[in-house]
Amino acid sequence: MQNSGFSRPTLPQLIDTIRGDLLTRFNEDSVLRRLDAEVYARVQAAAIHTLYGYIDYLARNILPDLADENWLTRHGNIKRCPRKGATKASGFVRWEGVQNAISLPADTEIHRDDGQIYTTTVPTTSAQGVLRVPVVAKSSSQAGNCEDGIALRLATPISGLSSTGYADSIRTGTDIEDLDSWRQRIMARWYDTPQGGADSDYVRWAKEVLGISRAWTHRHKNGIGTVGVMVASDDVDHPAPTQEILTKVREHILPLAPVAGSGLTVFAVTEKSVPLSLALSTDTSEIRAAVIGEIKAFLQREGEPGSKLFLSRLTEAISLAAGEVAHRLIAPTGDIELAQTEVPVLGEVTWAKYKE
Incomplete structure (x- = not known):
């Protein structure tokens, strides 16, 4: 059983043990296929094996470190540490070079090319050639976040206004809290x-x-x-x-x-941009994306305020990328120091030609 030091007997072991006990009590020394002791042994072993399974299940879930999702909800409620739900992304859609006094009503739908839908929250009128409309994503998830400058299109045309606007600070969307993150918060309440x-x-x-x-x-x-x-x-x-x-x-x-x-x-926190210059021996768009993903994960994992990001660790993270064979890290050239209020974010990545 889980972390208890107890070894759960298997079903054949239980049958053998119960059969032996019964034969000893009946003073029998032969095992026949249709012997009553054999039948009793198999029936009782099956029942006991089920009980052992349930006890094993309880042993795993009685503490939050190994608990299933349903049990983790119970642990979280007891410790007043509920799971954080998903949130909607919000921000603005911006048009420039438009006529003044053009109005966009509330509840107007604006679509992204991948199907994500945003809705305007208040009526807004253009001024000084700019229309900047507050919007909120229709669905709650991190997928609603949008990089600045991404094209967003009106579902219903507005007279005098281009159908295409551009994302402006559309952020704050989050997925439902990751199970492991929630588990760590609950365990922190114990510690x-x-x-x-x-x-x-x-x-x-x-x-x-x-x-x-x-x-x-x-x-x-x-x-x-x-x-x-x-x-x-x-x-x-x-x-x-x-x-x-x-x-x-x-x-x-x-x-x-x-x-x-x-x-x-x-x-x-203060965001410290970390620009990189990098050369890959095998350079494809897929490998580049994998490398960037590993670098971002490394910066988030080890970029504690007041710490130092070691160049050797960064090189190791790049080597973990799927498809990466060899690389040369041209910049930065030394370890990265973080101030007490700084966390690192990936800056501009410059791709160079790989040379032996």
């Missing part, structure tokens, strides 16, 4: 007992807010007795949360923080 304002309390409170996956406490941020909470999302390209999310984090923490605290500051 870090609430202490009425310890560093770990502020980290836990901040991570309870939708859109926040990482947090750090800065003691005496604005003087003795004040607390600074630095937060980041799990977006590898834009880990710094919006002001709206920062406000939600502060409003969530304030009722939980000690009354004696003289000040609480919630602020976003």
Whole structure:
């Protein structure tokens, strides 16, 4: 059974054990196919084997580290650590060079080429040649996030306005919390007992807010007795949360923080761009995409504020990319230092020609 040191008997072992016990009690020394002891042994062994299976199932789920999803929900509810749901991406769609006084009503649908749908939230009128309309994604998921400059098209034509606008800061969309991340938050409640304002309390409170996956406490941020909470999302390209999310984090923490605290500051991490110059021996678009994915995962995994990103570790991450055979990392040329408020994000990647 799970981590208990107990070895669960197999069904044949149970049959042999029960059969032996019965034959001993009946003073029998021969095993016949239709002997009553043989029948009893098989029936009882099957029942006991089922019970062992259920006990094994309970042993796996009784603690959150190995629990199934349904049991993890129970553990989370007991520890007041519910799973964070998906959120909708929001931002703006922008038109430039348009006539003034062109209006776009609320609830207007705007489509992305891959089928993602956005809806305008308030009526907006163009001014000074610009129409910048607030929108929200129709579905809740990270897929609603959109890079700036991506073309978005009106579902219904508007007189005097081009059907194509462009994404402007459409972010904040998140998927339902990953099962392992949720499991780690629940386990943190076991390890870090609430202490009425310890560093770990502020980290836990901040991570309870939708859109926040990482947090750090800065003691005496604005003087003795004040607390600074630095937060980041799990977006590898834009880990710094919006002001709206920062406000939600502060409003969530304030009722939980000690009354004696003289000040609480919630602020976003500073994004440190890390540009790369790289040459691949086998250079295809698929391998490039795999390399970029591994680099981003490395930066998010090891880019703790105040830490150092070792060049050897970055090279190792590139080598993990599917299809990569050999490469030369031209830049950066040394380890990357991160300040106490910085997390790394991948900057511009320049692809060079590989030379032996």
